[in-house]
Amino acid sequence: MDGLSDLGGLSGLSGLGAALQGITPLLDWRELPLDLASLAALAAGIGWASGLRLYALVFALGALGRFGGVQLPGGLEVLSHPLVLGLSALMLVTEFFADKLPWLDSLWDALHTFIRIPAGAALAAAVMGDQGGAVQVAAALAGGTLAAGTHLAKAGARAAINTSPEPASNIGASLGEDALFLGGLWTLLHHPLCFLAGLAVFLLLALALIVMLWRFIRRLFRPRPAAA
DSSP: OHHHHHHHHHHHHHHHHHHHHHHGGGGOGGGSOOOHHHHHHHHHHHHHHHHHHHHHHHHHHHHHHHHSOOOOOTTGGGGGSHHHHHHHHHHHHHHHHHTTSTTHHHHHHHHTHHHHHHHHHHHHHHHTTTSOHHHHHHHHHHHHHHHHHHHHHHHHHHHHHTTSSSSHHHHHHHHHHHHHHHHHHHHHHHOHHHHHHHHHHHHHHHHHHHHHHHHHHHHHSSOOOOOO
16 A cells, blocks of 8 residues: 555656656746747837836746746846845835825836836847847847837826726736736747737737827816907
8 A cells, every 4th residue: 555655656756757857848838939039029029028027027037037047038147146136026016005005106107217127138138148239239129119008008098097086996007006016927938829919919008098098187287268
């Protein structure tokens, strides 16, 4: 009986090991063809995520590199440094709570206009660290543009939500953004083509939202005609 139990335990461990080996390639870019198209998809995803949850992105990639055995491409290896991991974890927790407090979230977004966009450009360029200078510049421009579009849509939507007196909608929107980030990052790592399709839809919706918010702001500050 003991022998059968030992055999059962060994088979269970073998099954677990096989499952982990099946998952690891999905999170390890060493097992993927590092062609320019694969790197471009990763750079696009990083640019998008930078405009939504920058610190969570930096921490997640760094943790994968340091604890998950993932070989980060290009210049992203610096994200696995303990100092970068510690600081990004601290800022991640700070942003998690700041993003759920009405009006503080808009102030946080306003300040991070000068952080998320250049960070998205820098991280996208770092993906292409092993490529030529022209490719890195192109990745930086694309990453910064995606970060800017995502950030502006997020900040504009949250500012509009803040006009509501109750805090539930603000908290719900923030939790929705958390879920969107986690789902997007998982899809980027496991199914990059599906992510790119979703990114195209997101960008169209974000563009429509930005146009609607701009028109609303113009009507809000349009001088009213003088009473007769």
